[in-house]
């Protein structure tokens with residue numbers, strides 16, 4: 683199985699997902715695999731590594747809503763007012779953004795992947811790490827969505843974690859006979875003690891700090907460090923060429939129905955992204971990789 687690190691992306695490669703190739707044939711998979719738990723009203727997979735690290739991923743959006751490192755510390759922000767019933771995108775954790783980023787296109791804001799139920803196709807423990815694989819394909823789309831985005835594709839999200847690290851790999855494959863454009867991101871809401879103490883390095887020549895609202899795209903990103911009262915995080919990305927740093931600040935938060943007034947002080951989004959849009963040729967696949975390590 684892949685190590686808990688980010689390997690270089692292979693844009694345009696035809697390779698199968700590394701875990702799918704090496705998966706123990708004895709593991710439960712496809713329709714033999716049981717969804718292990720509920721998170722509020724949503725079906726979810728609860729990953730537990732032997733060292734105590736834990737993660738919860740809802741099938742709705744293949745959305746990681748909680749990640750606790752082996753020391754028991756929660757690392758993800760999740761709004762107390764977030765919808766958790768499948769009627770609206772979850773506010774916090776790691777939304778999967780595909781095939782459109784924000785309003786950069788004519789489709790659904792931030793795409794449909796975060797608001798549709800995915801399938802879990804494998805999960806288990808291997809080499810001391812807990813992992814799960816989630817899939818969404820064109821055949822899973824409701825007719826209204828399929829009509830507005832009429833392309834044959836398979837999205838695969840692989841999550842593996844142990845100790846103080848988590849790795850995610852988002853793969854997009856074009857299963858059709860015509861090229862399609864897409865954007866993708868892992869819209870990570872990092873939990874912090876105090877937004878004003880946040881220091882971000884690796885996105886611009888100087889350290890980036892946030893006082894209030896910020897919504898900025900940085901290009902050519904590989905390694906970002908996030909320091910805050912909650913410790914330091916090392917964020918590595920490959921395939922995702924951009925990083926979006928976002929916090930709504932006080933005024934925008936007040937206007938949001940799914941956030942408490944003060945909650946903006948407790949997170950910063952640093953989102954590995956391929957804003958492109960990139961074009962994927964028939965039969966080709968794109969791989970975006972992301973690793974978060976805490977110290």
Ligand SMILES: O=P(O)(O)OC[C@H]1O[C@H](O)[C@H](O)[C@@H](O)[C@@H]1O
Nearest residue numbers: 771784791792897926927928951
């Ligand atoms: O409210 P959402 O649709 O979840 O979007 C939340 C935010 O996502 C990204 O960070 C964008 O850059 C922001 O402009 C947007 O406000």
